[in-house]
Amino acid sequence: MDRVKVTKLSGFPEYLPAERIVEQHFLDVIRRTFELHGFTSLETRAVEPVDRLLGKGGDADKEIYGVTRLADRGAETSSREPDLGLHFDLTVPFARFVLENAGKLTFPYRRYQIQKVWRGERPQEGRYREFTQADIDVVDVGELAPHFEAEMPLVIAEIFAQLPIGRMTIQVNNRKIPEGFYQGIGIAPEDVAGTLRIIDKLDKIGPDKVRALLVEAGRSTEQADQCLALAAIRTEDLSFVERVRGLGVEHPLLDEGLEALAAVITAGLDNAPGAMVADLKIARGLDYYTGTVYETQLEGYESWGSFCSGGRYDALASDGRTTYPGVGISIGVSRLLGLLLGKGLVTASRATPAAVLVAVVEEDSRAASTSVARALRSRGIPCEVAPSAAKFGKQIRYADRRGIPFVWFPGEGDVSHQVKDIRSGEQVDVDVDTWAPPTEDLKPSVVASNPNP
Amino acid sequence: MDRVKVTKLSGFPEYLPAERIVEQHFLDVIRRTFELHGFTSLETRAVEPVDRLLGKGGDADKEIYGVTRLADRGAETSSREPDLGLHFDLTVPFARFVLENAGKLTFPYRRYQIQKVWRGERPQEGRYREFTQADIDVVDVGELAPHFEAEMPLVIAEIFAQLPIGRMTIQVNNRKIPEGFYQGIGIAPEDVAGTLRIIDKLDKIGPDKVRALLVEAGRSTEQADQCLALAAIRTEDLSFVERVRGLGVEHPLLDEGLEALAAVITAGLDNAPGAMVADLKIARGLDYYTGTVYETQLEGYESWGSFCSGGRYDALASDGRTTYPGVGISIGVSRLLGLLLGKGLVTASRATPAAVLVAVVEEDSRAASTSVARALRSRGIPCEVAPSAAKFGKQIRYADRRGIPFVWFPGEGDVSHQVKDIRSGEQVDVDVDTWAPPTEDLKPSVVASNPNP
Incomplete structure (x- = not known):
């Protein structure tokens, strides 16, 4: 039981189910494309020692969030453990991971990393305190072949071509x-x-x-x-x-x-x-880029700035003897979704993965509906059993409110199973072992939509 | 350039590429199964107000990590913003999210949530300071139908049946x-x-x-x-x-x-x-369970305790007028992987998503190799172009070190394209528009393996 007052936190976006389906679609396309290009996944811990986050210059511009056990608060200096902060990008932890694990990695090391990062900035349009970045980098030992600089924007172009967004242009220069x-x-x-x-x-x-x-x-x-x-x-x-x-x-x-x-x-x-x-x-503002640099512009939204940036650097990290040059590019997923969802430029066809609601005739026959659902799931069809044996009209409204396109009415004995497409109203006899929804209805679809007025 | 000393942080696990592929496989199976059952995804922000995390009792047992902008350190009380901490489970943020968005959600609300949580505990075997939980819950308004208590362990059983682990038993009781x-x-x-x-x-x-x-x-x-x-x-x-x-x-x-x-x-x-x-x-220790409770045991590793637990509660949250009862269950993904990876009980067939390495004959013909790779990717085959036009033996060793099963040698003019299975050594003529690896080689496979001695 929890009656503590609910507090909205500015700069920490959270999505409702249909919005989250849009975000998942974007992240799935990004991940699939990264993997098609042979990038391996990395997830680093959320925290780094504060001195590593600040870097050599002790640059405090990054508005780092410090992390301290409540029990240790006010006693930061006396603690035997390093002073920790949340990472503000994925490059600093990646560099540290490469140094820490160089002996266990194979080079050139192709990694992708899709994670939240945190910055204690003043929240404003398109700027968040917690947001998701999707990065790829290729790093090598000593020398990095120049062809990797040509590969990065090709991966990104492939991603943007699959997303329901307008024309995204990748602007390339060489420092x-x-x-x-x-x-x-x-x-x-x-x-x-x-x-x-x-x-x-x-x-x-x-x-x-x-x-x-x-x-x-x-x-x-x-x-x-x-x-x-x-x-x-x-x-x-x-x-x-x-x-x-x-x-x-x-x-x-x-x-x-x-x-x-x-x-x-x-x-x-x-x-x-x-x-x-x-x-x-x-x-690109960052001093460490030494070759190709990338930015992107979304047509009609140029004033939002770049949604995807990066470049070639001579030294991601160095342990004093070995230097690791690389090239990388980073998609600002939350920034892009902030624009698209905020302006209603993209929408999901439903607010649940379920393609089918299996109706329940009466509470005593729920097991029959569960059995239908199990058969459908075994063939990869996401479905949900109705929460109550209410009148069918009410069960159909339950599906409708979530955008579930099909309602299944279980048969028994001489009575056939039937499926209703609640968009067209069409209802047909079906077999539990063979029926499947059209491919385009199997998963929620995410499509471009008209902007909010 | 970064020469700050590398610091291992105890209790913050990070995976190497092949281990991360195991983790991704587990998370993919979990997500797919949750979605097949019509659960919608939720991701909440990482931070909550500290008073919400502590709860009514001000229970400090949970070893909460406080979060403060570095610039505000030492001035917590004077800050106009709420005092924040990292969430230590997914239930507290879920309860807050339900209260905050009750008017925009449809009930019963079926949500899954797969996220990191943080606890400042003393690290020990099977206990982490940062770890991943995978939760499902169904919450309703006022009353929750009892059949949901039967549904939870069925979802979990379906997940465990798909994972390369030993016999996992779900122990059920009713309080x-x-x-x-x-x-x-x-x-x-x-x-x-x-x-x-x-x-x-x-x-x-x-x-x-x-x-x-x-x-x-x-x-x-x-x-x-x-x-x-x-x-x-x-x-x-x-x-x-x-x-x-x-x-x-x-x-x-x-x-x-x-x-x-x-x-x-x-x-x-x-x-x-x-x-x-x-x-x-x-x-189950937690006081708020009021009906069915769940724990799990992995055969042979009973002393590790439960990897998946939960139960029915009468009041996830209440705003004083409305109460939200529910039932939920949570998989301790990091705990399970800590056991399986730590003891070598599970392994990935390769350390990269790439199924094919496209060899480069000479640096000047790299474009031809890139073109082959593009054709393969357009048919969903993950591949990588060789990083250098080294001798073929060296390019094959590059594939071998990562576990990439196939090396593609681009043809030109009268010379056919060829593919070598580097495990068997078999090399055959192939067509760029039709060849595909066997289904079992398309993605890395994750299988049970013999325990470390």
Whole structure:
């Protein structure tokens, strides 16, 4: 018995049954596609030592949730156990797992990880305090072959193509392109990262403000204009190479970057035409990306920002002797569902897995209905036995409220079993060992729907 | 780059790829079976207000982990937000969810919930600080039909029958039996719960010590002997009724309990013969159970205790006006896997979902291998393209180390595609649009294995 007041917690989304079926469908598609590509599943513990979460810089921006046994509260420092916090992404625990288990893993290690993460941020639209991420990464020992950078967006494109959402574009760039280009126009190596950080604001504040910020940061107006010209290049095919060349800048790092990006875009054109675009303004804020970087935009919802991002990094982790380079990409599942469910853009055909409600004629014959249900389940048909031997009209309404499409009326002796499709009203004689619902009704379907007014 | 020291955390299990495949198999079987029975999925947030976790009694036994933003540490009381903790089971959040969303749910509400829970206990064999539970419950408004008490163990029996484990017995009792029986032999109603708690120690300390404790608690030696005689009754069929009657005790609550337990056992005999046993010593420690109670034992590992427990409760939750009775059962997935993986009783056939490794002839022809992989995936065959165009022997060893059974050698022009089963060495010409691995090789299989020496 529990009469404690119910408290809604802002930023901690929870789904009702039909919404959860949408989420499960998304997660199932993601998992199935990851596995089709030979990624192995990893689940790490929810907590890490706080010093690992903070990283070398002691960066407290991530709004980490600390975790302490209630009995130990107020005594954090005296505890013999490490100070713990909830992970705020899946990369930090993955890096730690690789270091901890390097001797037991086979490399290149292809892992996927679909888990909740936590951030104590101020909740706002599209931002949560608890949310689900779906990550893939390939890490290797010492060196990582460049073809993995082309593989990541192909996996993601395959997922988005299966989901009931609008057009999702994967924007790809290579950090070596701006880095080489900037050096080629005379920007000092130590100013490259700062320049990139300013360019990264382009979508938010526009070219005029970016130009002003660049000049304020010490770039010449000519350099600022060249940077903006580079950032304006966006092509679905390989023509970005020509357009960059047309800007007349030369640098070996630029050549490397163009070649690498061309390889990624070529793989996209071959395997997922229309899914990718070379977009030379994409920078990704995180300092550790060193090659290809990815972001995504959902058509019509560009202001929501990226739902899936990642890139190539030279050092996921290092134990001092061995370094593990890799490439990864992460789908913000909760952010995407927050948009789609919040705006009514996607819906489930029913609020239960059950395809059939087996009616109960009278309470004394419930065993006969249970027996029908058992036969259907043995053939993979999800079903539920009616909760009470109410009038059939009431039992049908019970199915209707949940969206269960079929009601089964058990036969006995000379009376046939019958199934009613409660959408059409059609009712037919059926056999318990052979009848099955149409394939499209076996599981709830999840489809795009009209946006809420 | 991350050189922070790697810290193993005791009580937070993490699985390597092949072990995780075993866990996924168990969770998939559990989920599929829950859904076949028409249970809808629920995931609740990981945190609840601490006062809700502690309950009315402020019971701190549960070793709750408190959660506080690092920035707010040391200032818990001044915070305007509720004091939060990680849930230690799935029942407390489920009860809160039902109260919070009663108006949007349809009753009886059948939900399953498979999630991590956290307890700050001292880690020991079979006990974790982070572990996965898989729960089903049916709750209704005001009244709950008794047939749901028979349904729960049938779902569980179906799950255990599909898992590669030894014989799991579901022990069923009804709390009304001991409660009525005790009152029938003159134990005062206020002493019933205490008597039951002592009887519950039977498996741990044996009948002699239990008898002594009962007498110490004020029961007569005759009463103690009668309690032990009742607790000794364990039958696979309905003969427990006769045996209780043979003890010559009469009480209306006892009659009710016997009838209810007979109904559950009858459903078991009809639908899952051999899976259940009426075991009249089963009490379950939790005070809120009021009818049927369940525990389970794995043959040969009885000392590990129950891997799956639950029961009927009259009030999961109440908002003061409406009460929600229910019945539920919970599988301790991590505890079960801790035993099975720890003792080497179960194993996965491979450490990756990939059934095929597509070899790469030379790095320049990687696109041809990618194209083969895409064709196989489009037909649901999980595969991976070789990470490098090494000598074929090395590519085969790469597959072998992961347990990938097939290596595909891409053809070109007049050269046929070929597939090698690396277990038998057999290599055959194949067509990219029709070849498929045998069904048993499509996914990793998870099977019982010999225990570790």
